[in-house]
Amino acid sequence: MSQAGAAPSICFVIPYFGKWPFWMPFFLAGCRANPTVDWLLFSDCGELPDCPPNVRVVATSYTDYCDRVSARLGIDFHPANPYKLCDLKPALGYIHEVELAGYDFWAFGDLDLVFGDLRAYFTAERLAKKDVFSTHARRISGHCCILRNTAELRELFFRMKDWRTRLANGRHEGLDEGAFSRIFIRRKNWPDALARLTWLLNPWYRRAEFVEAYSTPDAKVAWVDGSRNFPARWFWRQGVLTNDRCSGRAFPYVHFLVWKGRDWKQLAPETFADYPRIAREPAWQVSADGFAALTNAL
Template sequence: MQAKIAMIVPYFGKWPEWMDLYLYSCSKNPQVDFLFFTDCLMPATVYPNTLFTTLSFETYCKHVSRVLHVDFRPTQAYKLCDLKVFYGLIHAEDLRGYDYWAFGDNDLIFGNLNIITNIRNLKKYDLLTTHSYHIAGHFTVIRKESKFTKLCLKIPNWQSLLLNTKNYAIDEGIWSDMVYPEMRLVRRLYRYVFKPIFRLHYFKYLALINRLFCNRFTRRSFVEYYTTPNPTLGQYWEYDFDKNKVYRYDGLELPYLHFLFFKKNIYSNSKCYWNPGFYQLPIDWQQQREKNVYVSVDSIVMKEKM
C-alpha cells in the first residue's frame, strides 16, 4: 500500500501570480495531500488533494506559540520559513492518518513526484531530500514516526531563534547539519583529497559518497535532482500537461522545477528573468491538453507536440 504523505503549506498575504499553475501541478500528484493554512482568498479551482484551512496570520502564530510553548509573534510572514522543521509537531493533529509529512516552497512546478516518493524509497528512508549537499528547503519528506520529526527540539537555543525576527534558514542550515552531521567531514575530504588529487567534480563526488555511505547505510536519502537551475538564455524547460512530467533543457526528467532563478530574487544578480504573466496557466489550457508549456528565462510559449 502506498504511504500517505501530507505537505504542510502555511501561506499568508496574497497568492503569487503562478498559484493556478502550482495547484494544477499539485493535483497531478494524488499520492500527496497539500494542506494549506492561509488567509488568502480561496483559489478558483480546488482539487481533491489541495486542502485549505482559512485562518488569520495572528491565529496561526498563536497556535504555534501554544504548541511549542514560545511567544511566537513575527512581524513578517516570511519568518514562517524557520518553522518548516517544526511542522511535524505544530501540525500533529492535521497529520493524523498520514505516514509522512513534508515541507517545501510554492515557487515551483511539480512533475512526477513519484520519482522521489515511490514505494521503494519510502520503505527504505525516513527522510528524503532533493539536494546532495544539504536539506532542500523547497522539498523534503519525513517519516512521521522517526527521529527527524522531533529533531528540531534538539537545535541549540531554538526558542531564541524563533523569537528573533531574523530569518535563519534553519532547515537548510542548523537542522541540515544535525540531520547529516558527517557532511562536515565529507566537505573536508573533498577539499583536501578528492579535489586536488582526483580532480573530481564536487557533485559527482557527493553522488559517489552519498550512494556508498549516506543513502546506503542510513535512513536518509540525499540525492541531487537539479531542480533549482540558474538558467541562461536559450534554454527551455518543458512541462507536459498530459503526462505530468517536467524536463530539463537537455531532456532529463525532473520531479519538479524550482524556478527561484527564473524570477527576480535576492540570491542572483542576473538580469534574465520571466516577464509578469509567464508563470500562469494559459487561459485556454483546458482546450490545449495536447500542447506542452515550454519555459525559459525570456518567455513561456505554447508549442504543439510533434
C-alpha cells in the first residue's frame, strides 16, 4: 500500500503476444515519464530495448500463459487467436492477484497509447472518490481502466452474465466494454434522462467514474466541442500531452486506435528505423502520418 502522503500506487497489467509493435519506443517514453505508475507485461516478444524501471516484462509463452489463466479461472482458455486476451481484461486483477499485492489500484489497458501526465489526471483526490475509473462517459474504456485493488473489485468480473462460457468459447466478444460495462450501465438506448436515472439507482455506477477523456481521435465519440473536427496532431513535451485543437489543455493519453488500423498500414517500414532516437527526445508529435520529431518545441 502507499505510504501516508504518497500518491496511490497503480499497476497496469497487459498480456501481449506475438511481436512488439513498431511504436513501442513511444509507449515506453510515456511510461518513463510516469515513474510512479507501474506496468506489468506478460509476453513472448522478447526484451524491450531501453525499457524504463517501472515497466516489467515477464517472459512467458502464449501456451503457458493460457494454462495459467485456465487454472486460475477453472475454465479451458486456449484460444487460437491471442486477440481473445482482450476479453480477459476485467479478470486480470483476479488472475494476477499475487503480482498486484500491495498496490492500491490495478488497471487494464492496451499498448496503442502514448501517455501524458497520468498523475495530473488521476490525482490522489480523484482516486479517493471512486473505485472504478473509465475514460469513456457511457462504457468501460477497455484501453485504459483503473480499479481499486480489493477482492471485491478483482472479483467483479464474476458478475458478467455467462462469463465462464463466454471466456472459454475462443471468440472475441468485447467483454471489457460490453458485458463488464453492463454491470455499471444498462439501458443506454433509453431516453437520456431516464437512462441516467436508472444508472444512479445502480450502486455500482455510483462507485465508478465515467468521464470522457476525448483521447481517441477519429473514433465514435465526438470531439470536446461536439464536432467531428478532431485534432490532427498530438504533441508530447517532456511527458505533457497536448494537441493542435486544445493547446492549453493537457490530456492523460492519446489512443491511436483508428490511425493504427487505417492510416499506419500505409507507412513504409523503413520510416520506423529512427523511432527509437525520436522517442528519446524531449518532444515529438504523433499523427495519422506516424511519429516525428518536434522542432522548436521547448
